[in-house]
Amino acid sequence: MKIAIVCYPTFGGSGVVATELGIELGRRGHEVHFITYSQPVRLSQLSPNVHYHEVNVPEYPLFHYQPYELALSSKLVDMVKLYGIELLHVHYAIPHAYAAYMAKQMLKEEGIYIPIVTTLHGTDITLVGSHPFYKPAVTFSINKSDIVTSVSESLKEDTYRHFHVHKDIHVIPNFVELNKNTSDPSIRCRRSVMAEENERIVTHISNFRKIKRIPDVIRIFHKIQQEIPSKLMLVGDGPERPKAEKLCRKLGITDKVIFFGNSNEIDQILSYTDLFLLPSETESFGLAALEAMVWGIPVISTNSGGLPEVNFNGISGYLSDVGNVEEMGANAIRILKDDSILQQFRANALSVAKQFDIKKILPLYEALYEEALQIK
Numbered sequence: 001m002k003i004a005i006v007c008y009p010t011f012g013g014s015g016v017v018a019t020e021l022g023i024e025l026g027r028r029g030h031e032v033h034f035i036t037y038s039q040p041v042r043l044s045q046l047s048p049n050v051h052y053h054e055v056n057v058p059e060y061p062l063f064h065y066q067p068y069e070l071a072l073s074s075k076l077v078d079m080v081k082l083y084g085i086e087l088l089h090v091h092y093a094i095p096h097a098y099a100a101y102m103a104k105q106m107l108k109e110e111g112i113y114i115p116i117v118t119t120l121h122g123t124d125i126t127l128v129g130s131h132p133f134y135k136p137a138v139t140f141s142i143n144k145s146d147i148v149t150s151v152s153e154s155l156k157e158d159t160y161r162h163f164h165v166h167k168d169i170h171v172i173p174n175f176v177e178l179n180k181n182t183s184d185p186s187i188r189c190r191r192s193v194m195a196e197e198n199e200r201i202v203t204h205i206s207n208f209r210k211i212k213r214i215p216d217v218i219r220i221f222h223k224i225q226q227e228i229p230s231k232l233m234l235v236g237d238g239p240e241r242p243k244a245e246k247l248c249r250k251l252g253i254t255d256k257v258i259f260f261g262n263s264n265e266i267d268q269i270l271s272y273t274d275l276f277l278l279p280s281e282t283e284s285f286g287l288a289a290l291e292a293m294v295w296g297i298p299v300i301s302t303n304s305g306g307l308p309e310v311n312f313n314g315i316s317g318y319l320s321d322v323g324n325v326e327e328m329g330a331n332a333i334r335i336l337k338d339d340s341i342l343q344q345f346r347a348n349a350l351s352v353a354k355q356f357d358i359k360k361i362l363p364l365y366e367a368l369y370e371e372a373l374q375i376k
């Protein structure tokens, strides 16, 4: 199949999922065309099956906001015609589903039919999409997609709750690549950069937005380090970072916290990690937690949104109510204080992660692509 993938090319979960999906589709012999405003961060290597086309948005002083949707839909039209692309798979409804629909209509005028698969990722529904300023256009573009998927049951329910969507929504969970190489010597030797031999390593990865509740991450760690020698790795960047630095200073733990910013060394950091923290206000799925679990890392998370679909309470980690820092701290200590308990949680986390093996999940998308191609 010749598939165009539209996504945000950033470190955000939706872009990561779209990129990993495209790379794996390419490995399976499909021809994949990423169409976005810069090369996706996880797309390190282009190949005969994986291409990237940049959407250019020329600056013009008249425009207070540059019309990205217009440039994207024009680019989609051009690329579909040039490469004979058969299907558009757009990740994150805003504004991708809208731009795809416009492209589809333009192509129809020229006698070319192209189906649209839209994958809903979370904030396109919960935080941003349901805002009254966007809602009519988001509702319209979801309903006009040929096939709609969501990354969790929770997000599917949220979509029906927030929007008058009359389409079936297929739940296809996010996925991970298994077989991470923990014995890679270049990975092993760098643990000393992060912590002493006797210290546990606790990690959080996110875009440091309010929804991630970064102060809770720090307060949970503050409790952990009072009982267990440990270090906190904070990976990612965003608006909450200055506040996080300030809170570390206030709690007197700056020497125990490392801020990595946006890092391409996620696997290296995870390979040394003993516990992952994700105390978000909500997550449609929580890909960061799953990416940790594949390294056999237990997760302390909240129980909101789709998190219970990924992190199983008492098995791969623990789940608590949003803001219950006391309980999250106590559960973290319970896992970390005893080697045998930690090993049990590690094994469980990996076995739960195996349910989300990309090899199992990708055929679900392929089946929907086949279905989409039958729609005329």
Ligand code: GMT
Pocket: 011, 012, 013, 014, 015, 017, 092, 121, 122, 123, 124, 151, 174, 207, 209, 211, 282, 283, 284, 285, 286, 287, 288
């Ligand atoms: O977590 C974010 O804020 C980034 C956001 C995105 O759109 O890139 O992530 C969303 O999509 C991910 C991939 O499907 C999910 O794993 C995240 O849970 C979801 N974020 C939220 O729902 C807040």
